[in-house]
Amino acid sequence: MTNSSKTPSPSGAPRRSGGWLLRLALGLFGIGLLAIVGIFLTSVFGGHDPGVWLYLVAMLTPIGFLLAIGYALWSGRRVR
Template structure:
């Protein structure tokens, strides 16, 4: 018997969901940071407080990505 990988369309592990959440949170946070810098250029107003709140999702997503990397990289015994 040969060791063949499972099919690509197979069931996802729960840790794959963690990576998707981490990437989504990080992406939303980075877009909010970009919007914070673009808002004063486009308009004469300052960015809203909600943009600063969304910008705090970038480090949360980064930390979740680190947790995913450490969790999925551990060796099975």
């Protein structure tokens, strides 16, 4: 017997996989962190203010964080 990631629920239907949500959350969080690093590097080495678009991309960090929390809550539910 193999251990698969999609274990059947008591009703016989396989459980839904939320792996796509975790990948999306990590991707958004990582892009947001890169934007934050870009803001600091632009300020230090460029000598001028970073563009507004960089601040907007940095807002992906908390969005990714909230999606990761949502994934953790969704995947941690017990099947009744």
